[in-house]
Amino acid sequence: MRALIVDDEPLARRELRRLLSGFSRVEIIGEASDVDEARQSIESLSPDIVFLDVQMPGGTGFDLLAQLDRMPRIIFTTAYDQYAVKAFDVSALDYLLKPIEPDRLAAALKKVEATTAPAPASESSSASTSASASSSALPLQGGASSPSASTTPNATRADGPMEQLFVRDGPRCWFVPLREVSVFTAEGNYVRLQWGKDKPLLGRSLIALEEKLDAKRFFRANRRQIVNLDFIEKVELGLGGRLHIQLRDGPEVEISRRQARQFRARMSI
Amino acid sequence: MLAFTAPRIAAQPERTQTEMRDSFLYAGLQWGCWGVWFWVLASGEVLLGEVPWRKALLVWGVVALAALCLTHALRGASKVDGWFALPVRPLVTRALISMAVVSAILCGIAVLVSLGVYGSPVSRMSANVLYKLPVSVQVLLQGVAISATIVAWVALYFGFTSQRWRYRAELRQAQLSEALQEAELLLLKFQLNPHFLFNALNGVRALIADEPRKAQDAVTQLARTLRYTLASGDAELVTLGREMEMVNDYLSLESLRLADRLDVVRDIEPSALDARIPGMLMQTLVENAIKHGIAPLRHGGTLHISARVVEKELIIEVSNPRPVGDDHVPREGVGLRSASGRLRLLFGAAATLNLDLLDPGRATARVRLPA
Numbered sequence: 042m043r044a045l046i047v048d049d050e051p052l053a054r055r056e057l058r059r060l061l062s063g064f065s066r067v068e069i070i071g072e073a074s075d076v077d078e079a080r081q082s083i084e085s086l087s088p089d090i091v092f093l094d095v096q097m098p099g100g101t102g103f104d105l106l107a108q109l110d111r112m113p114r115i116i117f118t119t120a121y122d123q124y125a126v127k128a129f130d131v132s133a134l135d136y137l138l139k140p141i142e143p144d145r146l147a148a149a150l151k152k153v154e155a156t157t158a159p160a161p162a163s164e165s166s167s168a169s170t171s172a173s174a175s176s177s178a179l180p181l182q183g184g185a186s187s188p189s190a191s192t193t194p195n196a197t198r199a200d201g202p203m204e205q206l207f208v209r210d211g212p213r214c215w216f217v218p219l220r221e222v223s224v225f226t227a228e229g230n231y232v233r234l235q236w237g238k239d240k241p242l243l244g245r246s247l248i249a250l251e252e253k254l255d256a257k258r259f260f261r262a263n264r265r266q267i268v269n270l271d272f273i274e275k276v277e278l279g280l281g282g283r284l285h286i287q288l289r290d291g292p293e294v295e296i297s298r299r300q301a302r303q304f305r306a307r308m309s310i
Numbered sequence: 311m312l313a314f315t316a317p318r319i320a321a322q323p324e325r326t327q328t329e330m331r332d333s334f335l336y337a338g339l340q341w342g343c344w345g346v347w348f349w350v351l352a353s354g355e356v357l358l359g360e361v362p363w364r365k366a367l368l369v370w371g372v373v374a375l376a377a378l379c380l381t382h383a384l385r386g387a388s389k390v391d392g393w394f395a396l397p398v399r400p401l402v403t404r405a406l407i408s409m410a411v412v413s414a415i416l417c418g419i420a421v422l423v424s425l426g427v428y429g430s431p432v433s434r435m436s437a438n439v440l441y442k443l444p445v446s447v448q449v450l451l452q453g454v455a456i457s458a459t460i461v462a463w464v465a466l467y468f469g470f471t472s473q474r475w476r477y478r479a480e481l482r483q484a485q486l487s488e489a490l491q492e493a494e495l496l497l498l499k500f501q502l503n504p505h506f507l508f509n510a511l512n513g514v515r516a517l518i519a520d521e522p523r524k525a526q527d528a529v530t531q532l533a534r535t536l537r538y539t540l541a542s543g544d545a546e547l548v549t550l551g552r553e554m555e556m557v558n559d560y561l562s563l564e565s566l567r568l569a570d571r572l573d574v575v576r577d578i579e580p581s582a583l584d585a586r587i588p589g590m591l592m593q594t595l596v597e598n599a600i601k602h603g604i605a606p607l608r609h610g611g612t613l614h615i616s617a618r619v620v621e622k623e624l625i626i627e628v629s630n631p632r633p634v635g636d637d638h639v640p641r642e643g644v645g646l647r648s649a650s651g652r653l654r655l656l657f658g659a660a661a662t663l664n665l666d667l668l669d670p671g672r673a674t675a676r677v678r679l680p681a
Contacts, residue, residue, distance in 0.1 A: 050509065051569050056516035075608055096505070098571075098608045120508035139512040 106207035202255035348374035359434025542589035551583035571610025603630035
């Protein structure tokens with residue numbers, strides 16, 4: 042596993058490096074001391090796993106995740122931050138408290154290895170990945186990618202479409218697998234996700250998001266909405282030749298006149 | 311300038327309100343009682359002294375007005391000199407002396423007024439009632455009567471006011487100990503900042519293997535910091551020198567954590583080291599400066615700590631760079647608010663604490679207190 046250490050304190054980085062030296066399967070490929078540096082390192086090095094401090098100058102670990110398009114496996118590290126720890130617990134995210142206990146670190150790494158088992162695997166291992174995919178917070182790689190994509194060893198390749206998003210809304214945060222989102226609705230400069238029962242708000246614009254989405258799965262229905270084609274239950278012809286889409290777990294979405302022709306072509310109707 | 315004023319500043323107007331109520335009560339009683347005294351004696355003068363109203367009113371009007379002014383002046387003197395803060399014995403001594411002085415002056419005035427109006431040293435009332443006695447005894451007895459009034463006034467005023475004073479002092483003491491308790495809790499929760507504590511421990515753990523000497527020093531500094539923090543709830547005041555020892559330990563630990571992001575410039579006048587401050591005051595300022603100013607800055611910055619004594623006042627300044635546009639005052643307030651509340655209770659209006667955020671990239675905390 043290729044690991045990146047993100048922490049603003051040199052001593053904390055040194056300590057984690059020393060602790061990780063006991064794990065032969067972990068290779069430390071870099072260090073970063075703030076959010077910007079970390080984002081660049083993640084984009085250029087594509088680590089498998091990132092040890093991420095919460096409190097850093099110029100932004101928190103959460104801020105970093107909100108900027109990422111492709112998500113490595115994340116293990117948060119924090120000395121004491123009651124709000125962050127609460128968020129981790131509520132959202133079932135992996136975290137380690139500093140000073141880090143070697144046993145805890147070993148357990149966390151084991152968990153990561155279990156969920157990111159090498160992809161060209163037998164039936165049983167792919168079953169385990171898809172099982173964990175239904176859990177909201179965890180699977181960052183194998184689990185998040187669609188079953189077809191899981192045949193590629195590294196699903197976080199820089200050229201593919203975005204598979205997963207980090208969303209923080211109030212005290213809760215999630216790694217949201219995008220294929221589980223039925224509709225994205227613009228709210229001002231933000232985007233509301235319709236994701237099962239949850240409707241978290243994302244701090245990005247709809248236009249910025251659209252560029253990153255898998256065009257095979259997602260379709261811009263109108264000025265304010267992008268729909269997940271996999272969630273379409275039925276399509277109805279409304280007044281004035283407008284198309285209405287009924288989504289499986291979402292509201293009815295109207296397709297704008299401009300997009301209707303393209304939609305017909307896509308769905309071959 | 312953004313002045314940090316604790317919620318307890320609300321106690322200030324409240325106090326002046328009770329003071330005003332006291333003043334009204336005093337003025338009412340003063341005018342009312344001397345007015346009644348005046349009318350009783352003037353009527354007596356007319357009925358017993360068989361003089362026209364004009365003369366009776368003049369004689370006793372002058373005496374009553376003099377009595378009113380003299381007792382008022384006495385009240386002023388007692389307030390200015392802070393007699394009621396004194397222990398019982400000196401207070402009683404002052405009460406007795408002032409009784410004698412005020413009575414003597416008032417008797418003299420009565421004699422002079424009688425001489426002016428009647429050509430005799432006693433009022434007609436006294437002369438008629440005491441006609442069998444010699445004039446000198448008449449003067450003496452009239453003097454005793456007038457003095458008795460003054461004695462009653464002083465006894466009532468001093469008794470009442472000293473009671474109120476003692477009650478207020480007790481109340482203030484209770485407030486102070488309550489605030490200290492609260493401060494103690496805040497210390498445990500915020501000054502003994504868990505974020506700092508666990509990061510320091512993590513740093514020590516990192517040092518143990520490669521730099522055991524540094525690790526040993528860090529453990530010692532951490533122990534001293536904790537001991538000082540825990541003890542600071544007990545003593546109200548410590549010398550700045552003692553506080554700075556702790557602050558230096560704290561800064562060494564923060565330097566471990568922040569490495570080259572933290573620079574410290576100390577400018578402490580040697581004469582300021584003996585000045586007494588509430589424990590943890592400087593520590594609170596320094597910790598705030600690092601937590602909200604230097605730590606969030608990517609390249610850190612320089613912390614300036616200065617202390618000097620100017621005209622019997624200790625002036626402490628802690629100045630630091632901060633992220634531009636971060637005027638997030640409420641969160642910075644917790645530690646400073648407790649410090650400000652403690653200062654107010656210990657020194658009243660003589661001490662001030664304010665946080666200057668005028669410069670968008672800097673914060674300067676200033677404390678003034680009597681040295």
